[in-house]
Amino acid sequence: MIDAAVQVFSRSGYHTSSVEEIAEAAGISKPMVYIYLGSKEGVFTACIHREADRLVRALREAVRPYDPPELGLWQGLGTFFRFVADNRDSWKVLYQQARTQGEPFSKEIAEARRRVMDEITALVVAGTELPGGERIIAQRDAEILARMAAGAADALTEWLLENPEETPESLSERVMNLALAGVERFHTGDIQQP
Template sequence: MPRAVRERQMLDAAVQTFGQRGYRAASMDEIAELAGVSKPLVYLYLNSKEDLFTACIRRESEALVAAVQAAVAPGLPADRQLWEGLAAFFRHTAEHPDAWAVLHRQARTHGEPFAAEVAVMRDEIVAFVTGLIGAAARETHGEGELADRDMAGLAQALVGAAESLAGWANDTPGVSAKEAAATLMNFAWEGLGNLMQGERWSPSAR
């Protein structure tokens, strides 16, 4: 069997095991058994449990970022671009719950170097969403109406909300990816719409 295929089998088994059992509880023995290979072969290909977990994080991070970016077609209206990106995010996390558990729960709670690997993925998604918000601002009011710092902050808030909502949706029976995406889209776009029109909340206005 080609090395790439064998590695993919090992990583698939590792993602499932880490996602369902957690990094600490997962053993190389059960990963090897699930992959249908010997434990020495896992070590031969992927060196250590830490290296295996890092490889899982990198692969699943790249897959999630690629899914979100591929869903947003250039030329769509700004609201449609944001919707397609959100829908792709929630669809991917729903279809790969073990991978999302690895990225959202396991990697972030076990320190370095795992947290740094997830941070790279998050930075990519935040940068992408910042671009979508900037496109929405330009479509609505032209250049210069929404400060770069505002767009960056809004993107951070939106991505953080999406991450939390994806975890909740995966743990709540009956909540579809489309429903989760619509929940966040309604919350975000209605607020963005007012912001694009120059309507800003302030304590003094109440």
């Protein structure tokens, strides 16, 4: 039922989609949708929760604890971009549709975005720590870098979908090279802290 709802919402948007369309796409009766999820609002909220769970799970599974930190960060970005490329309907619902709906979904989408941000922050913080525990950049700077990476990833998803010649892997490599070049310059003192 959620798969069908994600497809319907991504195609038609929240306001023009109906519970009847969702039930028809799922191959169930309209009353069954109401029994399980209560309302169209309940269906949309369930979509937000499930798609955020899928993205967070994909990010966690991408990083193996025995990998070097920078590889984990690269794999995390690649996973994010691959998720978007492979789950366009999910992305439309989770980020495009949900963001524009306001209440009652703003709390749900804020929580989903916080969970994804926490995963990306953990990747960046781990990716800027050397094997002995020494940090390439301060923890706070790593957190800022995580926000930059998440914002770039968010902004670059549309670009990725509009440029099919670019793969999630090649885009990850570009982002990592640009980010790491800046981190390296900061670490070597070429860029001074204010």
